[in-house]
Structure formats: C-alpha cells, structure tokens
Amino acid sequence: MPATIADILHAHRSGRSTPSRTVAACLERIERHADPSIFTALFGREALAEQVAALEGRDPSSLPLYGVPFAVKDNIDVAGLPTSCACPDFAYAAARDATAVARLRRAGAIVIGKTNLDQFATGLNGTRSPYGTPRNAVRADLVPGGSSSGSGVAVAAGLVAFALGTDTAGSGRIPAGLNNIVGIKPSLGLVSTSGLVPACRTLDCISVFGLTVDDAFAALRVMAGPDEADPFSRPLSLGTPGAFPAAPRIAVPRPEDRVFLGDRQAEAAFTQAIARMASLGARIVEIAMEPFYETAKLLYEGPWVAERYAAVGPFLEAKPEAFNEVVRAIIEEGRRRTAVETFRGHYRRAELAARTRASLAGCDALMVPTMPTVYTVEEMLADPVRLNSHLGVYTNFVNLLDMCGIAVPSGLRPDGAPVGITLLAGAGRDAHLAALASAFHASTDLPMGATGEKLPSLPPATPRAGAGYHEIALFGAHLSGLPLNGELLEAGGVFMRRARTSDDYRFYALPEGRVRRPGLLRVEAGSGASIECEIWALPAEAFARFVDAIPAPLGIATILLEDGSRVKGFALEAVAARDARDITGFGGWRGFLADEQRQRQAAGIPAAE
Structure with missing residues (x-):
C-alpha cells in the first residue's frame, strides 16, 4: 500500500x-x-x-x-x-x-x-x-x-x-x-x-x-x-x-520553565528543535509557563474530573469490577467534587486564560515539547x-x-x-x-512513522485562500512578526505567500501615530517601483471587520502584483503623500526598518523592536 x-x-x-x-x-x-x-x-x-x-x-x-x-x-x-x-x-x-x-x-x-x-x-x-x-x-x-x-x-x-x-x-x-x-x-x-x-x-x-x-x-x-x-x-x-510566514514569532517556555524530569536527551532535543525553528526564519520569544501549568492541574486535580464521572458514573456504580483499577480510581474521584468547587474552578480558569492570552499576544504559536520524557x-x-x-x-x-x-x-x-x-x-x-x-x-528529513519511507518534500505550488476566505495584501505593521500581526492571527488570518507589486507604485512612511505605518500609492507607468508585500487570507466576516477598522488616510484598493494577478490591499490617499516620506527606494517596509536599525547601531543607539 x-x-x-x-x-x-x-x-x-x-x-x-x-x-x-x-x-x-x-x-x-x-x-x-x-x-x-x-x-x-x-x-x-x-x-x-x-x-x-x-x-x-x-x-x-x-x-x-x-x-x-x-x-x-x-x-x-x-x-x-x-x-x-x-x-x-x-x-x-x-x-x-x-x-x-x-x-x-x-x-x-x-x-x-x-x-x-x-x-x-x-x-x-x-x-x-x-x-x-x-x-x-x-x-x-x-x-x-x-x-x-x-x-x-x-x-x-x-x-x-x-x-x-x-x-x-x-x-x-x-x-x-x-x-x-x-x-x-x-x-x-x-x-x-x-x-x-x-x-x-x-x-x-x-x-x-x-x-x-x-x-x-x-x-x-x-x-x-x-x-x-x-x-x-x-x-x-x-x-x-x-x-x-516570513518571520513568525514563536513562543517557547523560558529555560527555567522547561520540564524534562532529568531527561538530558529530551532537553537537548528540544533545544535543537528551537534552533531548527529559528533556522526557518522564526523569531523565538521566551515566555513564563506558570499560568499554563496551573491550568493543567485543574484537569485532574480540579473539578473537571467530575465530568468523567458524569460520563460513565452509572455504569461504574453498577459494574465497578469491569474497570481497570487505575481508571476506576480516577473516575471515582469525581464523586467528591462539589458545585461550589466547579464554579471556583471555572473562575480560576478564566483568570488563567486571560494571563496566557496576554503572554502570547502577537505570537503565531506556542512551541512546546510534545512530552517531557519517555517511559518503557x-x-x-x-x-x-x-x-x-x-x-x-x-x-x-x-x-x-x-x-x-x-x-x-x-x-x-x-x-x-x-x-x-x-x-x-x-x-x-x-x-x-x-x-x-x-x-x-x-x-x-525524518522517515514517516516506522515505515522507513522518506518524508515528502514541501510542494512548490502557490497556496490560495480556501472557500469563505478573502486574500489581502499587507505592506506594513501587519507583516509577519511586526507589531500588528497579532490582529490578523486573532482574526483567524492565514499567511499565504510573499509577493511583490508591479512597478506602478511608490511607497511612503506616514507621520507616526499609535503604530508606525507606511502607505502604497499607485502612480503613472514608469514612475514607480515594485514593493514587497505579504498575502494573507482572512475569514469573510473578519475581513469585513478588518477593512472597516482601517484608519484614514489608508483604504482598500485593488493591487496589481508583478505576476499579473490582482488582490485587495492597503492603499494610500494621494493627498496624504504630500506630507509623507518617500521610502520607495527601500523596496518595502522591512527594508526601510532594516536601514533604520543599521543607522541606530552606527550611532550607538539601542536597537528598536
């Protein structure tokens, strides 16, 4: 087979x-x-x-x-x-x-x-x-x-x-x-x-x-x-x-929060996995794991064990001898939980969930070891x-x-x-x-399972948005790993591909507001350049909310890409370009930010996030 x-x-x-x-x-x-x-x-x-x-x-x-x-x-x-x-x-x-x-x-x-x-x-x-x-x-x-x-x-x-x-x-x-x-x-x-x-x-x-x-x-x-x-x-x-994505932010447990129960091989393997993820272009963010671990304890040490009793309690009472001894002991514990404990558990879970969401804000994912060790x-x-x-x-x-x-x-x-x-x-x-x-x-490059068969390489095909999703071209703070990317992730956004516009655009750095942002302006043929962007896909409802929240002088227009395709994306009102800095020569927002960082380093100024 x-x-x-x-x-x-x-x-x-x-x-x-x-x-x-x-x-x-x-x-x-x-x-x-x-x-x-x-x-x-x-x-x-x-x-x-x-x-x-x-x-x-x-x-x-x-x-x-x-x-x-x-x-x-x-x-x-x-x-x-x-x-x-x-x-x-x-x-x-x-x-x-x-x-x-x-x-x-x-x-x-x-x-x-x-x-x-x-x-x-x-x-x-x-x-x-x-x-x-x-x-x-x-x-x-x-x-x-x-x-x-x-x-x-x-x-x-x-x-x-x-x-x-x-x-x-x-x-x-x-x-x-x-x-x-x-x-x-x-x-x-x-x-x-x-x-x-x-x-x-x-x-x-x-x-x-x-x-x-x-x-x-x-x-x-x-x-x-x-x-x-x-x-x-x-x-x-x-x-x-x-x-x-170009530079996803991947959260990992900080070193003092990593649990391996003395298994040095497991610890070394996770360190290597972090390095592998970084080699793919990810930005590694270390976070505290205490609220995650406290949440985990609620499952078997808290009132949720009563749900297991709710599922099979009547059968357990009728035929306790039919159960595995360890399984029976776990499920029987559910009988001792009270409604008051249950509500208190829900309250604590909500508090911990808020803390974990805050710790992962702006991150594409949390990466953890699947298990801390192995047992025979x-x-x-x-x-x-x-x-x-x-x-x-x-x-x-x-x-x-x-x-x-x-x-x-x-x-x-x-x-x-x-x-x-x-x-x-x-x-x-x-x-x-x-x-x-x-x-x-x-x-x-691992074999698949225990089959000995080689893992297939990733297909080169360009991904496209699925049914119910709309593609959008992004040029600034919403790019992977940048300050507003978390808004896309929270809305269910999916990174599709990197792209470039046709050479009919100029690019501007807008006056600073809550978050620094650029603007893309369509110009006459021969007077523009190709600008880097990322194509993301958003669920239809989230796309509508996203577009509705775009502040002036930005709006949504149809952007022409260098491969001849068209996609909706951020565009700048022409009148706003008069007071903005032309940064077309940098080829995109990342190029502009990288140049700023080089200038800071040359001047001895600490690097900005």
Whole structure:
C-alpha cells in the first residue's frame, strides 16, 4: 500500500491500483504486523467489500478520500462494529456512524476497524486496556502513548493511511510524539463529537493521526463543520494552510520553565528543535509557563474530573469490577467534587486564560515539547499514576484554554526514542498551525512513522485562500512578526505567500501615530517601483471587520502584483503623500526598518523592536 493519502489517491485516479487492492494490501499488512493489541475489532472481508462496492461508478476525482483506508478509536461509533471504550462489559452495537466517521465515508474513505485505547479514554500511556498494550512502532519497549494508543501505532506502522483518536488531555498528541507521526488536535467544536462516548464532554474533541501534516489535515478538512446533533459544535472557519510566514514569532517556555524530569536527551532535543525553528526564519520569544501549568492541574486535580464521572458514573456504580483499577480510581474521584468547587474552578480558569492570552499576544504559536520524557512499559506499570501524569505536562492545559494544536516529529534520540514538538494557538487557527508544522516537519528529513519511507518534500505550488476566505495584501505593521500581526492571527488570518507589486507604485512612511505605518500609492507607468508585500487570507466576516477598522488616510484598493494577478490591499490617499516620506527606494517596509536599525547601531543607539 502506498504510504501517504496523496500516493493512494494518485494510484486510484491513475488506474495503477483500485480501492479493492488497497484494502487487501491493508489487511495483509495488519496480518503481517502481528500485534493483536492494536485493533479491538476489524471488519470482515465481506463488509469491506460492501464499502468498496459503494464507491463503484463514482468519479475518483470527485471524492477527496476515494478508497483511502482508515481506523477509528473504539470510543467513536462505527455502524456495524461494537463500541467498547476498552471495556467489554460496556460494549454496545453502534446503530449508526458518528458524524465524523459518516463524513469521512461520504468522502470515499473506507473504515478498516476499531482501535485500542486506555479504558474510557483515561490515560496518556496506552497500558490501561484489557485488550493489551499495542507495541510502540518505533521502539517496542516504550509505551505507545494513550489514550489513542491503537490509532497512533496503526498509522506509524503503515497499517492504515490515517486514524481517528480523541483528545481531552493529550490523547491525540502523546501517541503521535511517541510514534514519530503527526497528531492534529482541532479547535474545540470544529469537529462534531456526536457519536463519541464522552470523557469530559465540554473538553472532548476528535483528533486525527497521519504520517504527514497534509494527510492529517486532509481528513480534518472533511470532518470539520457544525453539526446540529452536537450542541458543542461551533461554526469555526478552517481555511487552507498557507506558506511558512516570513518571520513568525514563536513562543517557547523560558529555560527555567522547561520540564524534562532529568531527561538530558529530551532537553537537548528540544533545544535543537528551537534552533531548527529559528533556522526557518522564526523569531523565538521566551515566555513564563506558570499560568499554563496551573491550568493543567485543574484537569485532574480540579473539578473537571467530575465530568468523567458524569460520563460513565452509572455504569461504574453498577459494574465497578469491569474497570481497570487505575481508571476506576480516577473516575471515582469525581464523586467528591462539589458545585461550589466547579464554579471556583471555572473562575480560576478564566483568570488563567486571560494571563496566557496576554503572554502570547502577537505570537503565531506556542512551541512546546510534545512530552517531557519517555517511559518503557515496565516503568509505567510499576508507577502508573505518577508517570502517566508526567506525560501530560505540556498537554493537559490545551483544551481548558480553548487552544488548537499539532504534534509533529522533531527527531530521533541517540537511544532510538522519537521526540517531537507541539505547536499551539488559539481556537480557529488550525490552518495557520498546519503551515508552520508542515514546514518544520519537512525540514527534519525524518522517515514517516516506522515505515522507513522518506518524508515528502514541501510542494512548490502557490497556496490560495480556501472557500469563505478573502486574500489581502499587507505592506506594513501587519507583516509577519511586526507589531500588528497579532490582529490578523486573532482574526483567524492565514499567511499565504510573499509577493511583490508591479512597478506602478511608490511607497511612503506616514507621520507616526499609535503604530508606525507606511502607505502604497499607485502612480503613472514608469514612475514607480515594485514593493514587497505579504498575502494573507482572512475569514469573510473578519475581513469585513478588518477593512472597516482601517484608519484614514489608508483604504482598500485593488493591487496589481508583478505576476499579473490582482488582490485587495492597503492603499494610500494621494493627498496624504504630500506630507509623507518617500521610502520607495527601500523596496518595502522591512527594508526601510532594516536601514533604520543599521543607522541606530552606527550611532550607538539601542536597537528598536
């Protein structure tokens, strides 16, 4: 079976292969891999043949996942298979697909089976299941990560092209980090949770694992969208990943706040990941992590543990013996939480969220290690509660702070264990994170999962805005890494590409106001020059708000680019040019600022931000 979704689609659309052959190859790989703890249930050949037959007569190019095999975590409903949550006594026959699964099937994807998990999605290590512990695909003695253990291993081993997990506390990221693959934790409400057995219903989300960012995002794109059956879904714009911005501001924990629990190899790997991100052009900003870590403690040490009891409490009371001992102890703790504690927890979370938003203002993303260290299965079984909590240091705060995230591999340690980083941002910035993550992952030159296949290079194609987005050309303080760029990020903006105008423009530095800004003026042919800009895409509603807030003497006009295309962008009223400094010769705002910095340094004046 080809390694990536793009490979599978190309094979099906070109006639080199068929969905039937792809499914057969998939089953062969599962049998050859010989790990009975990955799947809790598989469709039989007859049921798979029915799924393939449903694609007959369909145009392969009209279905974005035509004939692509995938697996589903066994706390998400798939019609025709039991949903067990890794608890056989709880299992029931699902009458219909979860909304996310139904959307994937309508897009042409084929469900192979259900994957193992830490029981009732409670755990980050993968050892809390009566179906056994899936073998880590990269280093067999390590825990596979949980709770989406089977899904992570199935993708890393190349058994399926992608797999669904869930992520309440890190279950969609830790298995990715421990198996050298990509894990996308979407914004809360972006993907319907209808048909998901809840863990913490207000914080649950369906996640996706892939060998590449492109693969995982392809599945996310199909699943995303509001669902009347899920009261927690919301109409967030997903957009399309753009290019890596010119100078993104990437926040990282300051050195004294980095937690590695004495693991020097993990610490060195994150230092190298920071250097790699900087080498791509990012500006690294160190921030304090205390409010993030305090938020993380609320998940299991605060009242949110009561949500786990709300989900399965009646079954626990009826059949306590059906539970994994560690899982039962965690869920039973929820009985002791009071309504007063819950409200106080919500108040504290709001306070901490305000502090974390302030610390990330103007940053494109927060980059953290996916996990602080690694553990063997033997170590985890000897100390299951404490070591499991260690794995969640960088994951437990994310949903409580309404953030989205993408875990991507960053390297392999000298001892052969995989290491990774996770990029995090506010809700609705999934596509922007995907652009950052894709460029970072491509720069590592790692193999995909445990397949031995080389990671594809980034395509050279020029990205374009997705449906519901409008492109805008920016020339000044809204450029990547500059003072007003945070306004774009907060509005869900996605960097698309660098560009230049045609040579019909002159560029001016306006008199200083709240923020220094330039203006672009269209002039007669032969009297102007080409000016650097960045093309960003904004959701339609945000674009309207953005344009409405533009202060005079600036406005929006149609800008002609050097490649002959046209895009809306900032333009200057001609009358304002009389009192402005002509800076056309610098070729753009960054060139002008760089010249100012050189002059400051020559005069011994401290560099300005």
